Amino acid sequence: MPLLxxxxxxxxxxxxxxxxSSPTAVLEARTPALRSAEGPLTAEHPLPVHVFEPSAVPGALPEARLTGWRFHILGGAWPQKTVAAGETVTTADGWVFSRFSEGPYLVSTERALRQADALPATYQPHLLSVPGLYMLALWLHCDARADAATAQPTPADLLVPLAPAPPGITSHRVHRIAELMPVLSLRLAPPPLMGSPA
Incomplete structure (x- = not known):
């Protein structure tokens, strides 16, 4: 079913x-594909970006904090292809442009969106960043009409880890969020304190 x-x-x-539209911003971007793209550039396919915050309650689902929006930048002759991502962040003054980027997560995001589009249920797509593991995942929220700014993970939600994924986590495998959370929480837990030396 289509994603909402x-x-x-x-x-x-x-x-x-x-x-x-700023030649300076485009030329200074560390994205060769964007700098060399011919024809008009457009920003499409917005995705809210959230940061994973482990719950203070043991065993509870994590919380997600909205930190930005990522747009796919399309360019070239028809049919246009994705050449970069344009990212925004929220500040006290509102939404501001952050950076242009490219790399494996861009291609992986497109692949994960195609996977999600083929699922039998309708989901609302988000990106979920797990900074402690250098991990990015497509988060498929089961409430497809939720407010993206306040959406929080639920047991029925799905996660699709993007490539490259951390060791031991398979990229592009669809996981129920409740199935993957114990693995992520364990990896993010601080190491146990060692006893004092004898």
């Missing part, structure tokens, strides 16, 4: 479009 992508805040989209 939440609408990005208008200021977030405007900030990316302003950066795309």
């Amino acid at each position: 992508v939440p609408p990005a805040p208008a200021p977030a989209l405007r900030s990316v479009l302003a950066a795309l």
